[in-house]
Amino acid sequence: TTYECSLHGLVPDHMYPALMDRLVSLCGGEDMRQPLTQHILGLVPTVQTPPGPMRNDDVVLRLQSEVGPDCDPQNLHIRKWFLCQQGHPDPHMSTVAT
Template sequence: MAAGKKHTGGSIPTRYECSLHGLLAAPQEPQLRTRLEALCGDTRAAHRELHHEIACVPCVETPVGPLRREDHMLRLRIELDPDDPLDYGSATNTVCFLGHPEPRSSRGASVRPVVYAQVFSGNAPQFLSLLGYKFHSEFVRRGYWFLYQGTLKVIVSQIFRLAEEGNVQSAELVDPSGNWLVQIAADAMSQEQVPRICEQLDELKSLFDDHVELVVVDHAFLENKIPYS
């Protein structure tokens, strides 16, 4: 059985993710990277990443009614070594809960509660199965990130679909034009910290105006709904 990290009081603290998103044209990526290197440090400050993310839904479908809103998708995020993508033995496994985003349009960023629970040992997919969840879909995210002023994480990545279930070697770009997704995200430990984080995000996005427009995503696109058929 998989084992997760224990916290005082027996509960995992909820954070509030504040984020902005943008679509970066492929020819603009080198210039944006140069800007990030200038803002955050030299090329050694860039962190490469390769994530295999598996979305899981409840095995038992909740009957039609108001209780369905209490159903949530869980995600298993598997952080792989970009130089050895088949080495799942040394990968970092994290169970992710992404809550419903705030519908408030006055925020300067998308805001939603998030909970991350790292699985330190055992079989992570089997752990989710024991929690009553089953496989629904998957994708791979490959790219890099910089940390700005120790707080704001700037992620530049591309999304891939898997032609063969579970096989990262079968990954194919979702966007054949080669565009990149840019996300600036920061976690706040409490709702009281959210306004300050949103202000910092708003200040940072102006530094990228020449390359990518960073916007608040409509909350309807970030809803953590179960896609019951």
């Protein structure tokens, strides 16, 4: 059986190594861990519209990076990242994102 989990939260820089150690332990240790192939950071709006017809205007932004066999998973600064939008497309054709 394979499980896919999503973890959301704020992690201070000094706690990141401890978090990675715990995640490795949950995944069966270094020798049993599945290789990391993709790293996604989800950015959810801190102020969301109330439930109702306008709720569809909220979007989730994701930063996504492919992780190869020679990549250090903890070195986030030198990777190539892609910005992805999850949600409904913008209905305004004149809107331009840069």
